[in-house]
Amino acid sequence: MDNTPVIIGVDLGATFVRVGLFTQEGESLDFKIIQLDAERKVDTSVRRTIELIEKILKDNNSPHLLGIGTGSTGPVNPIDGTIISPYTDPAWQFVPYIQPLEDHFRVPCVLENDADAAALGEFWKGAGQNVSRLLAVTVGTGIGTALIVDGRIYQGMNGLHPEGGHHIVDPAGPECYCGVHGCWESLASGEALTAFSRQQAQNNPAWLRELGLDDVRFVDGASVSQAARQGNQLAMQIMQREAHYLSIGLINMMAVYVPERIVLSGGVMKSYDLLEATIQNTLKRSNPMIPASQVQIMPAKLGYFAGAIGAAFALKQATQI
Numbered sequence: 001m002d003n004t005p006v007i008i009g010v011d012l013g014a015t016f017v018r019v020g021l022f023t024q025e026g027e028s029l030d031f032k033i034i035q036l037d038a039e040r041k042v043d044t045s046v047r048r049t050i051e052l053i054e055k056i057l058k059d060n061n062s063p064h065l066l067g068i069g070t071g072s073t074g075p076v077n078p079i080d081g082t083i084i085s086p087y088t089d090p091a092w093q094f095v096p097y098i099q100p101l102e103d104h105f106r107v108p109c110v111l112e113n114d115a116d117a118a119a120l121g122e123f124w125k126g127a128g129q130n131v132s133r134l135l136a137v138t139v140g141t142g143i144g145t146a147l148i149v150d151g152r153i154y155q156g157m158n159g160l161h162p163e164g165g166h167h168i169v170d171p172a173g174p175e176c177y178c179g180v181h182g183c184w185e186s187l188a189s190g191e192a193l194t195a196f197s198r199q200q201a202q203n204n205p206a207w208l209r210e211l212g213l214d215d216v217r218f219v220d221g222a223s224v225s226q227a228a229r230q231g232n233q234l235a236m237q238i239m240q241r242e243a244h245y246l247s248i249g250l251i252n253m254m255a256v257y258v259p260e261r262i263v264l265s266g267g268v269m270k271s272y273d274l275l276e277a278t279i280q281n282t283l284k285r286s287n288p289m290i291p292a293s294q295v296q297i298m299p300a301k302l303g304y305f306a307g308a309i310g311a312a313f314a315l316k317q318a319t320q321i
Contacts, residue, residue, distance in 0.1 A: 071117020
C-alpha cells in the first residue's frame with residue numbers, strides 16, 4: 001500500500017483478537033484474527049493485541065500509524081484504560097490495557113466496551129447510518145446493549161457502560177451470574193437458549209433423537225433452529241419462547257430510550273427469520289405510551305467486523321484524527 005496514514009481497530013473478545021486496518025475515512029484495508037491462549041495470564045490480552053497489530057502493519061508495508069482503538073469484552077473502564085472484567089475471566093481483572101499499547105506504539109489509544117464499539121461500527125458504516133437515536137442489541141453468549149445519541153455513545157457515571165442485558169424481565173426466572181433472577185440475559189441470550197433446550201432434551205429423550213443427537217451436550221441454539229426450520233414442533237416452540245423473551249426486553253428498551261432504530265446482532269440473530277414475526281407482533285400489541293410502530297428493527301450489517309470498525313471510529317472521535 002502507499003503512505004496513506006492508517007488507524008487500527010481492535011475487537012478483543014473472550015477467546016479471540018480481531019484487528020482491522022483502516023484509512024481515516026473508514027475504508028477497510030485488511031483484517032486479521034488470532035485465537036487467545038487457552039491458559040490466560042494477566043498480560044495475555046495486551047501481548048496478543050500487540051503481536052497482531054505488529055503483524056498487520058508489517059504485512060501492509062508498515063504504514064504510518066495514527067492511533068489504535070479497542071472494543072473489549074468487559075466491563076471496562078474507558079477513562080483509565082483498564083479491563084475490569086470480573087465476570088468474563090478472573091485472570092483479566094483490573095488489567096492495564098491502554099498504557100502498555102501507548103508505550104509500545106507511541107500513538108494515541110482508546111478503550112471501549114465491545115457492545116459500544118459494535119454499535120459505533122454499525123452507526124459509522126453499517127445498519128445504523130444516518131440515525132440520531134440508535135440502540136444496538138447484541139444477542140450472543142450474553143446480551144449487550146449500547147445507545148448512540150447524535151453520534152456519541154451514552155455512558156453512565158465515571159464512563160461506565162450501562163448493562164441493559166441485566167435488567168429484570170421475570171423475577172421468577174433463572175439466576176444469572178450477575179446475582180439476580182430473571183434478567184434479560186438469563187432468559188434470552190444464546191447461553192439461555194442452549195440451557196433451556198438442553199433441559200428439554202434431558203426431559204424428553206425422544207426429542208433428542210429427533211434432533212439426530214445422542215447426547216444433550218450437543219444440543220445448542222444452532223441445532224434447535226435448524227430443527228425448527230424443518231418443522232419440528234418442540235424446536236419451534238423453543239424458538240418462539242426465545243422470541244417472546246427477546247421481545248419483552250426490546251419493549252423495555254424502547255420504553256426507556258425511544259430510539260429511532262434498533263439494530264440486532266450476535267449469534268442468535270442468525271435465526272432472526274424464525275424470531276421476526278413474533279417480535280413484530282408483540283411490539284404491535286405493546287407500548288401504547290410510545291410510538292413503537294415507528295421504531296425500525298433490523299439485523300446488523302457488519303457481522304464479526306463491527307467491533308473493530310467501531311473501535312477505529314471511537315479513536316477518531318476521541319482524537320479528532
